[in-house]
Amino acid sequence: MVEPQPILDPLTPAAIFLVATIDEGGEAVTRELLADLPGLRRSVGFRVPGSGLACIAGIGSEAWDRLFSGPKPAQLHEFPGYQGEKHQAPATPGDLLFHLKSETQDAAFELAMKIGERLAGAATIVDQTVGFRYFEQRDLLGFVDGTENPEGQLAAIAALVGDEDPEFTGGSYVIVQKYLHDLDSWKALSTTEQEKVIGRTKLDDFELPDADKPANSHVAVNDQDTNGNIVRANMPFGSVKDGEFGTYYIAYADDPAITENMLIRMFLGSADAAYDRILDFSTAVTGTSFFAPAAGFFDALPD
Ligand code: HEM
Structure with missing residues (x-):
């Protein structure tokens, strides 16, 4: 039985997302950090009982070629980026992703600091986003986010590579934006208008009946019955000082094409809708793809 990284663990109140690029010549230090990561997580997490500290590491396509000499996950490629008529999803640099999850902020922050220390001089952190749980798992648009995620065995089937790529069973393709x-x-819209943008009710989070759900609503565009299932672990983030309020979108899938097809429908449109109406209120500023191999992969690397 191959143990995945803690992709399927439930959402936590605190999360930190680090994206880094590997500096020239930084490959050996990066490999050492990846091999030591489980031990670092144990050291930090054990001191904060109940933190449930978890860390998922993902590797980008070009970085994979620089770091490892063996086989490569079959579907791993750089994030393509999408240029729609009205909205765009930029592709931005990133060789490494660290998705830290914790019940408490202290443990996540300590592990993020350790990762930063270990990568100093070998990699550059290009983005740090500190996510937090907002009320009942709501995003900052005020809607509950994550409801229709697959659960249990279905989540494992959706997120984890199976027998189709035997070298990488238990791994997962990750896209962040x-x-x-x-x-x-957004706040200038009435609640009824907002509900038509999302496709669900705001207070109690029920899907709108088909007759009331516009084809360009976020839920209609991304409907998993037609697109396939992914496991999302989005978190809100924000800065009052900078007037920046957002959603860190992160999705795990056994095939990156499922998430990419959703992005195509959202940004480039489909026969049903010109684009996802949520994009009139939310702008994508980053976009990067990674592969998070099964838990033992980094331990087994030759020195
Ligand atoms: C559903 C928010 C971006 C895929 C939802 C829901 C909310 C939401 C509130 C309804 C509740 C739920 O089932 O989770 C957001 C926000 C985003 C964002 C605030 C960024 C601004 C994306 C992106 C994708 C996506 C980029 C795909 C590439 C989905 C899927 C569902 C969903 C698959 C479930 C649809 C269903 O089967 O009912 N999102 N989302 N979301 N979203 Fe997003």
Whole structure:
């Protein structure tokens, strides 16, 4: 039985997302950190009982070629980026992803600091996003986010590579995008209008009946019955000082094409809708793809 990284663990109140690029010549130090990561997580997490500290590490396509000499996950490639008529999803640099999850902020922050220390001089952190749970798992648009995620065995089937790529069974393709919300425009909408943008009710989080759900609503565009299932672990983030409020979108899938097809429908449109209406209120500012191999992969690397 191959143990995955803690991709399927439940969402926590605290999360930190680090994206880094590997500096020239930084490969050996990066490999050492990846091999030591489980031990670092244990050292930090054990001191904060109940933190449930978890860390998932992902590797980008070009970085994979630089770091490892063996086989490569069959579907691993750089994030393509999408240029729609009205909205765009930029592709931005990133060789390494660290997705830290914790019940408490202290443990996540300590592990993020350790990762930063170990990578100093070998890699550059290009983004750090500190996510937090907002009320009942709501995003900063005020809607509950994550409800229709597959659960239990279905989540494992959706997120984890199976027998189709035997070298990488238990791994997962990860896509991250940082979205900034235009909260002034959003708040100018009535609740009924907001519900038509998302496709669910705001207070109690029920899916709108088909007759009331516009084809360009976020839920109609991304409907998993037609697109396939992914496991999302989005977190809100924000800065009052900078007036920045957003959603860190992160999705795990056994095939990156499932998430990419959703992005194509959202940004480039489909026969049903010109684009996802959520994009009139949320702008993608980053976009990067990674592969998170099964838990033992980094331990087994030759020195
Ligand atoms: C559903 C928010 C970006 C895929 C939802 C829901 C909310 C939401 C509130 C309804 C509740 C739920 O089932 O989770 C957001 C926000 C985003 C964002 C605030 C960024 C601004 C994306 C992106 C994708 C995506 C980029 C795909 C590439 C989905 C899927 C569902 C969903 C698959 C479930 C659809 C269903 O089967 O009912 N999202 N989302 N979301 N979202 Fe997003």
